[in-house]
Amino acid sequence: MKKLKQVLPLVVVLAVLVGLFYVAWHGVGETQDGSMHDINFGLDLAGGVSITYQVAGENGGTPTTQEMDDTVSKLSKRVASELNTTEASVYKEGSDRITVEIPGATDEIFETLSTPGNLYFIREYNDAGSANYYDPYGMGYSAFYMLADGVTIESLQASGDIVLSGEDIADAQAGIDNSGTGSEYIVELTLTSEGAKKFATATEAAYANGWTIGIYYDGSFISVPKVQAVISDGKASITGMGSYESAENLASTIRIGGLDVSLTELRANVVGAQLGASAIHTSKIAAIIGLILIVLFMVIVFRILGVAASMALGFYCCFMVILLSAFDITLTLPGIAGIILSIGMAVDANVLVFARIREEIAAGSAVDKAIKAGYSKALSAILDGNITTLIAAGVLGLRGTGSVRGFAITLALGILVSMFTALVVTRGISSILFNLGFKAEGFYGKAKDPKKIDFVSKRNIFYAISVIIMVAGIGTCVFNHVAGNHAFNYSIDFVGGTATTVSFAEGQTPSVEDLENVIEPAVINAASTADANLKNLSISHQIVKDQNQVVLKTQTLSTDASQAVHELLTTTYGATDVTYNTISATISDEMTSDASWATIIALILMLIYIYFRFRDIRFGASAIIALAHDAIMVIMCYAFTRLEVGSTFIAVVLTIIGYSINDTIVTFDRIRENQHGIRSREQLKELVNESVNQTLTRSLFTSITTFIMVLCLYVVGVQDIKTFALPLMVGVVSGTYSSICIASQLWFSMKKKSVEKA
DSSP, X not given: OHHXXXXXXXXXXXXXXXXXXXXXXXXXXXXXXXXXXXXXXXXXXXXXXXXXXXXXXXXXXXXXXXXXXXXXXXXXXXXXXXXXXXXXXXXXXXXXXXXXXXXXXXXXXXXXXXXXXXXXXXXXXXXXXXXXXXXXXXXXXXXXXHHHSOOOHHHHHHHTOEEEEGGGEEEEEXXXXXXXXXXXXXXXXXXXXXXXXXXXXHHHHHHHHTOXXXXXXXXXXXXXXXXXXXXXXXXXXXXXXXXXHHHHHHHHHHHHHTOOOEEEEEEEEEEOOSSHHHHHHHHHHHHHHHHHHHHXXXXXXXXHHHHHHHXXXXXXXXXXXXXXHHTTOEEOHHHHHHHHHHHHHHHHHHHHHHHHHHHXXXXXXXXHHHHHHHHHHHHHXXXXXXXXXXXXXXXXXXXXXXXXXXXXXXHHHHHHHHHHIIIIIHHHHHHHHHHXXXXXXXXXXXXXXXXXXOTGGGHHHHHHHHHHHHHHHHHHHHHHHHTTSOSSEEOHHHHOEEEEEEEOOTTOOOOHHHIIIIIHHHXXXXXXXXXXXXXXXXXXXXXXXXXXXXXXXXXXXXXXXXXXXXXXXXXXXXXXXXXXXXXXXXXXXXXXXXHHHHHHHHHHHHHHHHHHHHSOHHHHHHHHHHHHHHHHHHHHHHHHHOOEXXXXXXXXXXXXXXXXXXXXXXXXXXXXXHOOSOOSXXXXXXXXXXXXXXXXXXXXXXXXXXXXXXXXXXXXXXXXXXXXXHHHHHHHHHHHHIIIIIIHHHHHHHHHHHHXXX
């Protein structure tokens, strides 16, 4: 009976794991809810919908640049709100066309997108004089009843409560008012002549009665400003903006709602995956191989604890699949990067605990007490490392757009799941295995005294190595620029390019494999032979289902290159028609700016968190410098190898930042733990060397497991996956190097001055 009680918990754990695996693999019900088959994949992995609109400006003329940019913004917001997706691409094609690419969408979205968002200025009765007045939320009579009781726009128009519409707005711009005692952020409205007359009448009544006028766009109120004067000149200012960015966002939304443009659908296609089925298949194989190798590594190195960690990793994988399905998260390559990072951090948490357990056993503690102490002592480092990465993910999720936000969402989800599996699941399984009889020290191992390496004395060498690599990278960029090429090999995601639409006869459309392995290399060769400036030409494809068409996207083709490609496709591969269109970048300046500002804000918040946790600003400063070091190293990898800088570039850099900060925090946590009674430079040097050596094995083990996963992607994956995996591998190596050789040495260099003065 006693033996049964000991075995039963393990049976329950295995049964739960098998059940979760079944759900993750097969799902629940006919729709396979919760399974990997129910996960939304991005356009690059699973295809979706591509819609191209002809944009007509005022009176059917050519739209202005401002109108095109605002229309792109409007469509981006509409897609995000209607489909709850962060992965759609919206970009300009020529001077009067806009293309929207939506992963996983159906033709039901066509009508929604082509219907303009409506902008209305609605009078709000802010007194109790109106019949049946009820205003619990302070939104005003009209607003409340429109939202709560189904009052329609038509009825509000009939009652005269709609005082202006989008067609009455001539312009809206963010500004700064310096006329008062201090600067104030505002939105400056300019009305049409007809709008000015309407607004004069409306503001006269509103000002006399203390009403507000709410601005309603596309289903919700975006602002409810108070009327402070009668406005008769067609010029109005909305005050009370908390920042210039808030003012610019409101102004942009008002401009969008007031756009006098029309959208005519030119083509709407269901497109195939950009990477093809082979990319998904090989990625799955790489993931399976990587996980198997990680399990073997953990079991060989950590024995029975490795068994517990491997089982917990199984729970992690199942949880992630189920949650990705449950939350309808669209998974793309950048999202996969977030998952890879969280897997590394899940293993890292286990390695931290296991290393502590071995140290406790080596110090003479019994195994059960060593396990308890190991979790207790490792908790601080685990929490600090994961929270700093969560800060980055949170900021990127809130401020980032497109693939950056998708990366942040999967990273945050992965971190939370990894912390749960490492701190709860692994610990529970370890306890069960201990109670089953695995109590001898031999099942766990002892920490060996690490070989003392004097890292501090070698710090100038480490600094020099990093500087040399950076200088060489900068020199490479300059050389490429002088040679007539870009400093980096930018993809069309960043610089725009040419979309070549290739039509084939019925039944002659090439397969994904033929495109990737035969046609695309031939197109690159033909274009680069005709134009030497295109020797690093990058290319991607979309197969237009049911229309016998393929769209090839490249950097901008010259006339000679276009002719060469046209001749190749028609004479060699049987294309019946080939057309070309210039397209804008899908990664806009706004997206890049958002990602950059999000990263800066995240770094500042990390710095603040580290300061409050470590009570020493030098820890934070050293960590941030180390992060910058690793980001630069990854960027230099793109410069040296001429890898394509595309949509995954931002995600790769952010992944390494998240990985590196976690690694650095662990070393700093050990320095903080060992730091006491430091009175001389030699004692400080010994402190840093001892702490780095104590965490050296853990840093290497964590890096090895993460590197294994990415290496499998590189070895097994198709070319686009390799382009994604190689800089990740460089980043993992750099992150480990900076944590061991740079960050701690920087802290020593800053700290020694205060010790010398003491």
